[in-house]
Amino acid sequence: SYAEDINATEEQTIRALTLSHLTSIYIKQSLGRLSALCGCVVASTGASSALVYLMGGGYNEVCAAIKNMVANLTGMLCDGAKPSCAMKVSSGVSTAMLSAMLAMNNKCVTSAEGIIADDVDQSIQNLTSIGRDAMTETDKLVLKIMTCK
Numbered sequence: 001s002y003a004e005d006i007n008a009t010e011e012q013t014i015r016a017l018t019l020s021h022l023t024s025i026y027i028k029q030s031l032g033r034l035s036a037l038c039g040c041v042v043a044s045t046g047a048s049s050a051l052v053y054l055m056g057g058g059y060n061e062v063c064a065a066i067k068n069m070v071a072n073l074t075g076m077l078c079d080g081a082k083p084s085c086a087m088k089v090s091s092g093v094s095t096a097m098l099s100a101m102l103a104m105n106n107k108c109v110t111s112a113e114g115i116i117a118d119d120v121d122q123s124i125q126n127l128t129s130i131g132r133d134a135m136t137e138t139d140k141l142v143l144k145i146m147t148c149k
Contacts, residue, residue: 012053020050023062027127030124030125031127031128038078041069041074045069045073051065063120065099070109070116071109071113073095077142078142115130
């Protein structure tokens with residue numbers, strides 16, 4: 001793991017995992033139980049915040065990483081649990097690291113671009129609104145495609 005690679009202490013590792021889980025829980029509670037949005041988006045956003053913490057970043061860098069994640073992975077569809085989900089997990093992991101590294105270098109997608117807002121919470125709400133509300137028809141169509149094969 002990244003924590004092992006950088007020789008993080010047990011306390012640092014626990015704090016990073018806690019931040020990751022709390023970030024993911026916060027996003028998921030707004031998203032709802034079922035969504036056409038791939039769960040990797042939520043999990044990898046939490047992972048990105050943990051990576052920033054382990055890299056020595058603070059609140060501003062965590063916010064930047066979350067915005068970078070939202071800008072990059074929003075729209076990744078869930079089309080059922082299957083072996084090819086590993087590719088989506090790989091995309092999530094690599095995007096989490098990229099977003100964290102960008103944030104640590106003061107690089108963040110701005111509110112002039114897409115669904116990103118100045119406020120990280122609003123960016124998260126924009127993500128979850130898309131996953132919860134806007135993707136309802138997408139979910140129906142994906143299910144139809146899967147059941148008609």
